[in-house]
Amino acid sequence: MVNSAASITNPQVTAPLSPFGKVLPSLAVITHIDLGNATLDELEQLTRACEPATFGKNRDDVLDESYRKAGKMDPDCFSLMLDLSQTNLKKTICDYLLEGTQKKDIIAEQYKLNVYSEGSFFKPHVDTPRGDKMFGSLVIVFPTSHDGGALHLRHLGHEWIFDSGQALAAEGQTSIGYVAFFSDIEHEVAPVISGHRVTLTYNLYFGDSGxxxxxxxxxxxxxxxxxxxxxxxxxxxxxxxxxxxxxxxxxxxxxxxxxxxxxxxxxxxxxxxxxxxxxxxxxxxxxxxxxxxxxxxxxxxxxxxxxxxxxxxxxxxxxxxxxxxxxxxxxxxxxxxxxxxxxxxxxxxxxxxxxxxxxxxxxxxxxxxxxxxxxxxxxxxxxxxxxxxxxxxxxxxxxxxxxxxxxxxxxxxx
Ligand SMILES: O=C(O)CCC(=O)C(=O)O
Ligand SMILES: [Fe+2]
Known part of the structure; x- marks a missing residue:
């Protein structure tokens, strides 16, 4: 696992927002939110624009709010000004997570935007691998204030906790938090007590030279x-x-x-x-x-x-x-x-x-x-x-x- 609060100034997300959930292009209201300085009102709008998040169970996507309660937005419904290739994140993941001859190209595929508002959580699970070359997941946490919502990662009796709300609040400058972990790591998002935990998840693949x-x-x-x-x-x-x-x-x-x-x-x-x-x-x-x-x-x-x-x-x-x-x-x-x-x-x-x-x-x-x-x-x-x-x-x-x-x-x- 790697985690940190990387210093990236003013990460921004632009999201088409609609009170009806899934946005149809013709009805879309295009709104721009600066996630480095989002107001409560903007975050509530973003929450409302999300659909309930499903999770992968035996090849199906299942909606079960006793297991996962969060909002999600598919990548075709938002665009980001955060460009991973402009950061050193892929290099950091490569240096910390991969070893020896695996240290080659990493492909990070943007997967979902999620909003965990008060009472949201995701019970223990392992991510469903999408293809043979997928080796892990990357979660980016934006600097929107939140309490609770710590990510717990567990493997063979060891547990690591990334409390993004605390870590980001402790940073002097506007930063994003990130965690990358292997696909076989069980993880869980603890309930959010207050605020909004806005995340972006990526699937991590080995490139062709992997x-x-x-x-x-x-x-x-x-x-x-x-x-x-x-x-x-x-x-x-x-x-x-x-x-x-x-x-x-x-x-x-x-x-x-x-x-x-x-x-x-x-x-x-x-x-x-x-x-x-x-x-x-x-x-x-x-x-x-x-x-x-x-x-x-x-x-x-x-x-x-x-x-x-x-x-x-x-x-x-x-x-x-x-x-x-x-x-x-x-x-x-x-x-x-x-x-x-x-x-x-x-x-x-x-x-x-x-x-x-x-x-x-x-x-x-x-x-x-x-x-x-x-x-x-x-x-x-x-x-x-x-x-x-x-x-x-x-x-x-x-x-x-x-x-x-x-x-x-x-x-x-x-
Ligand atoms: O938000 C997180 O920290 C983890 C989310 C997660 O486990 C998932 O989307 O599969
Ligand atoms: Fe997960």
Missing amino acids: PVSMNDAVSALIEDPELLANGGTLGFGLRHGYPITDDLKHVYSALKGSDAIVYQSIRALGFEPALYVYYHDWSKLSLGVLVNKVVDFPKGIFSDDDDVLTLGHDEGGIIVRQSSGWGTGRAPSPRFGGKPEPMEWVTPMRNFNRQQADVSLWYGNEASSNRVYGDVCLAVRIGKAGDRLAFTTVAEQNEAGRKRQEERRKWRGY
Whole structure:
């Protein structure tokens, strides 16, 4: 989700107004309202010119005022002086919402003008996707004073609230509020207590150069001889949240949206993307360990050189080192024999699927209580430049991990 109050001076809407609701062109009364300075009377006129808003239910548009109470005006009944291409909104949405190779063209299709006056609301719902390429919605809230009418967005137990009435009132200059969110986000407009919440909704689509070309984008990335020249691991942070239990097997078939596209594109190129929990080593920032399950970290203090990395490695994990960026020079624990595998993050790690555990570990010569964090990602092994498909397979890695785990068990005596 992105939201903000963008500074745009005097957004204006021109609307044909009629006391009869839907305006027929021949009967239309053309009125112009400056939504940056609208009077109460103008807003009431705008409200009256709207039709009751319907909502999409099983492919039908349904009118049910116990579910959605608001006014709507179709785009052929108004024209706006707000031109999205004159703002940086599409760029902002692209920067915050889209990742990696999806960061291309966005098409924002004007959908409806809505007026939520006193007592209006829209109960929890997800927007009906209009076509394969639709990935989300954008709501613009004009600076007309209102109390209540906050937009609540919910996803996997998280909730974000955008109280446009408060946010816009707090802005020093005339501004619009905006929220953009993915199509699978449940959202709700709380009842408007007073005033008028005037919004414009857009359907957001990927342009032609969007994720359909993901295969090409991933293949261009892998063909770059400077990227992991000697082979290594590419990491993709997951964009969506999934219910995680102790292993990750069930997540493969549940992958959604851009996560599914990345996964399929990589497989189509002959590589083997796999899901891992990436446990961070906070004391050595560029290092981490990829484990194909949630690690049940032991309680209690271990030997001197136990740390998150070695414990993860003992569980069959692969120690990886970010190959560029800050902190890349620090060494892993001496007990870990092999060299960490170089890793490049293609899309940043997100914490939607965070696993955490409290452990007591040795850092330097002091035992301390630590919270260990693991985030789920897709990782792909690639061979060296020129021979990218010569990579260690997931089965080979798992076998090596299993042997290591067995050795550690013997060594620890359990
Ligand atoms: O007005 C809003 O903030 C959201 C409206 C909405 O959910 C919709 O039009 O589908
Ligand atoms: Fe909606």
